[in-house]
Amino acid sequence: MSSKSINLTLKVWRQQGSKAPGRLETYKAENISTDASFLEMLDIVNERLILEGKEPIAFDHDCREGICGMCGSVVNGRPHGPEKETTLCQLHMRHFRDGDTVVIEPFRAKAIPVVKDLVVNRSALDQIIAAGGFISVNTGQAPEANSLPVPKDKADLAMDAAACIGCGACIAACPNASAMLFVSAKISQFALLPHGRPEAAKRALSMVAQMDAQGFGNCTNHQECEAECPKGISISNIARLNREFIKAALASAEELPVAAKKE
Amino acid sequence: MQLDAKIPGGPLETKWDRHRFDLKLVNPSNKRKFEIIVVGTGLAGGSASASLAELGYNVKTFCIQDSPRRAHSIAAQGGINAAKNYPNDSDSIWRLFYDTIKGGDFRAREANVYRLAQVSNLIIDHCVAQGIPFAREYGGLLANRSFGGAQVSRTFYARGQTGQQLLLGAYSSLMRQVAKGQVTMFPRREMLDLVLVDGQARGIVVRNLITGEIERHTAHAVVLATGGYANVFFLSTNGTGCNVTAAYRCYKKGAGFANPCYTQIHPTCIPVHGEYQSKLTLMSESLRNDGRVWVPKKAGDTRRPEDIPEGERDYYLERIYPSFGNLAPRDISSRAAKRMCDDGKGVGPTGRAVYLDFRDAIQRLGQPEIEARYGNLFQMYERIVAEDPYKTPMMIYPASHYAMGGLWVDYNLMSTIPGLFVLGEANFSDHGANRLGASALMQGLGDGYFVIPNTINGYLAGTKFAEVSESHDAFQESEAEVVAKVKRLLGIKGKRTATDFHRELGHILWEYCGMGRTDEGLAKARKLVADVRAEFWENLTVPGSAADLNQSLEYAGRVADFLEFADILILDALARRESCGAHFNEAFQTEEHEALRDDVNMSHVAVWEYAGEGKEPIFNKEPLNFEFVKLATRSYK
Numbered sequence: 064m065s066s067k068s069i070n071l072t073l074k075v076w077r078q079q080g081s082k083a084p085g086r087l088e089t090y091k092a093e094n095i096s097t098d099a100s101f102l103e104m105l106d107i108v109n110e111r112l113i114l115e116g117k118e119p120i121a122f123d124h125d126c127r128e129g130i131c132g133m134c135g136s137v138v139n140g141r142p143h144g145p146e147k148e149t150t151l152c153q154l155h156m157r158h159f160r161d162g163d164t165v166v167i168e169p170f171r172a173k174a175i176p177v178v179k180d181l182v183v184n185r186s187a188l189d190q191i192i193a194a195g196g197f198i199s200v201n202t203g204q205a206p207e208a209n210s211l212p213v214p215k216d217k218a219d220l221a222m223d224a225a226a227c228i229g230c231g232a233c234i235a236a237c238p239n240a241s242a243m244l245f246v247s248a249k250i251s252q253f254a255l256l257p258h259g260r261p262e263a264a265k266r267a268l269s270m271v272a273q274m275d276a277q278g279f280g281n282c283t284n285h286q287e288c289e290a291e292c293p294k295g296i297s298i299s300n301i302a303r304l305n306r307e308f309i310k311a312a313l314a315s316a317e318e319l320p321v322a323a324k325k326e
Numbered sequence: 327m328q329l330d331a332k333i334p335g336g337p338l339e340t341k342w343d344r345h346r347f348d349l350k351l352v353n354p355s356n357k358r359k360f361e362i363i364v365v366g367t368g369l370a371g372g373s374a375s376a377s378l379a380e381l382g383y384n385v386k387t388f389c390i391q392d393s394p395r396r397a398h399s400i401a402a403q404g405g406i407n408a409a410k411n412y413p414n415d416s417d418s419i420w421r422l423f424y425d426t427i428k429g430g431d432f433r434a435r436e437a438n439v440y441r442l443a444q445v446s447n448l449i450i451d452h453c454v455a456q457g458i459p460f461a462r463e464y465g466g467l468l469a470n471r472s473f474g475g476a477q478v479s480r481t482f483y484a485r486g487q488t489g490q491q492l493l494l495g496a497y498s499s500l501m502r503q504v505a506k507g508q509v510t511m512f513p514r515r516e517m518l519d520l521v522l523v524d525g526q527a528r529g530i531v532v533r534n535l536i537t538g539e540i541e542r543h544t545a546h547a548v549v550l551a552t553g554g555y556a557n558v559f560f561l562s563t564n565g566t567g568c569n570v571t572a573a574y575r576c577y578k579k580g581a582g583f584a585n586p587c588y589t590q591i592h593p594t595c596i597p598v599h600g601e602y603q604s605k606l607t608l609m610s611e612s613l614r615n616d617g618r619v620w621v622p623k624k625a626g627d628t629r630r631p632e633d634i635p636e637g638e639r640d641y642y643l644e645r646i647y648p649s650f651g652n653l654a655p656r657d658i659s660s661r662a663a664k665r666m667c668d669d670g671k672g673v674g675p676t677g678r679a680v681y682l683d684f685r686d687a688i689q690r691l692g693q694p695e696i697e698a699r700y701g702n703l704f705q706m707y708e709r710i711v712a713e714d715p716y717k718t719p720m721m722i723y724p725a726s727h728y729a730m731g732g733l734w735v736d737y738n739l740m741s742t743i744p745g746l747f748v749l750g751e752a753n754f755s756d757h758g759a760n761r762l763g764a765s766a767l768m769q770g771l772g773d774g775y776f777v778i779p780n781t782i783n784g785y786l787a788g789t790k791f792a793e794v795s796e797s798h799d800a801f802q803e804s805e806a807e808v809v810a811k812v813k814r815l816l817g818i819k820g821k822r823t824a825t826d827f828h829r830e831l832g833h834i835l836w837e838y839c840g841m842g843r844t845d846e847g848l849a850k851a852r853k854l855v856a857d858v859r860a861e862f863w864e865n866l867t868v869p870g871s872a873a874d875l876n877q878s879l880e881y882a883g884r885v886a887d888f889l890e891f892a893d894i895l896i897l898d899a900l901a902r903r904e905s906c907g908a909h910f911n912e913a914f915q916t917e918e919h920e921a922l923r924d925d926v927n928m929s930h931v932a933v934w935e936y937a938g939e940g941k942e943p944i945f946n947k948e949p950l951n952f953e954f955v956k957l958a959t960r961s962y963k
Binding site for chain 2: 102103121130149202203213
């Protein structure tokens, strides 16, 4: 590790509440070690703001190792910043140059509104999972774990899809504010496993209906979601979702559900 | 304080079956008359919420995060143990039980640990059925790997993201119950008090973190699954939100706090690099399956690792513990690393690191195989340190990781407060003085999926409940206290931030109450912590108001509780006149610097009881009786 210090100018979105108007405010981030993470840089700025008697910048974070999905902002126009397959908490300041101006904004989409500053409300994603992002097995019902073999390639693909951390970067990146990558990752995980097949049709129809009800846009193959996904979730999952949906809509006995938006 | 562990009699193998038969049942139509509060949505809270709702109970579930999918269980990397014996390597429920008891340095209850080993296999069955993409062999069957403290391969894993996958499984089952209306979910709520009516836990008071409103919620029982307190050290591998507040507030309401001095320092973490650092990152113990730990033989050797020839390297874990080698348990490996660095053999810019080297494994297996096994971990390391671990050895150092101590519970997982159940890392029950790798996931899910859904029936069926509404005096008093405390935090208007106090607390504990403890150091730490605590209430500054999202205010409340809690942690370390597992008092060690237990005088659970503001906590003990295993010196040589 060769560490040095840099100075940055931050332009940060400040918004007092979900209904209040927001604006970009300028802050100096001085003497920042290049070994610090992006969130540690924000910590330092916040500590200084507090000591000046000002309100610090609100942002969500928890694990700070790229797995919980809490953090995420748009940095210089890109969700989670410039590094490929990197969450904001894992982005380090060595990727910035002394004197840079860095614009930090919340993820923006109608379905995931701003709560305060960089904090957004992603509960719409929970509602999509509640609509069908599960296998219906009660505790105690399961057969012996090895009774149903799963081909390794299928298990690996399911794991690739299951790596989604639910951060919402795909939505922020999409010009349509679509949640298709998120939805397709969950649908793919279960569609690829024999355990998930019994409910596959119902799941695809219900989750897509709830996604629409929550106000997310449609997919028009811009592929921005894949480019910005910090976990490298592939858009081939969206193709699989489309196949599952069409199969379910045309060839299964399931009725097309009409979903109401749930809070 | 009454400490009846309620351990069923008879043979170890049939205790749990007999106990379940003896417990009263709640018939299905009566279950819907009960409300249960679950606080926390990690593995324990998520699985408990789902399973209790599946049984027909009305569940209200709370978490501080924006979604129940975020709790820090999600960061567990390596795997989950079970006694399936799929590799045919002589594993069994008994062996998993024995390894766990021994790994905990014979300071856990036999009956609890045996039950944990029994339900371990059911957990794997259930998680596979939930669609968790565990690693598989080419034949399509489940794969296993090894973890510390075991000579069998019994760990199931989903790449380096096992905790994430298991948590998302529990979360999906929970959301299924939310959709059915069986669980009401309250995200972004922080529990700030437990409410007792007639001595029973009957509800909680929470702060809505978005609006700042204080809310009251009633129930017939409260299940606490709020995780561990490793963040008391400021720097730890825990998420920044992990805290002791809910558990500590229960302690102040009369729940005994057991073994707080058992704090696990994990051997393989990325070393500290700067004062601004907010957390330490774990490198999964699974890496020690293939990585070899070493330091230069010569103290003060500043050559690059590649330039140090084979003969001048000390693979000290393999040398000292030949039968377990690099897979020696966590407490042992951590202390060995500390000793090497204390002797001046540490590496890296600070001298507080050892190497974890994959050179030999890459030569043996090829880089693609190492990538397949640990790719995401190597990537994480490179991001943080900006060095390529395929080319140069990783540098690692121990860090605070897990709390074996927690609220005292009986065999039913009920605390000393009737109706308050405690699950997962928040309780003290199964890991004794040291937790083995891949056992936390097992315990969290075991408690939530298979223990509490059975034991809570006995309490609900056998208890008389008064009608309690949210306007009950007890709720009013509790809310008034919570509001006053919030106001007090905002009103100090001093000159130091909560982070600053927390960092100072962490430094004190790491120095005097970390891997090596002495009576003098602990006494000094107690005094220093008291000083920090006093200054905190005079010189803290918290910006903003209580009427909206105020992360500084949330954090200040948690630091205030850490500052009080640290005192019982230190007291407990002082009171334990032996070294065992993660607790190492330098006055009690063998000639080879291993922990020296005192089974005659110290074979007990230490349980601390709140005695009131400013009063010395009361010490209680639950003797540990070993009927089925012989206490032995824990050797991994």
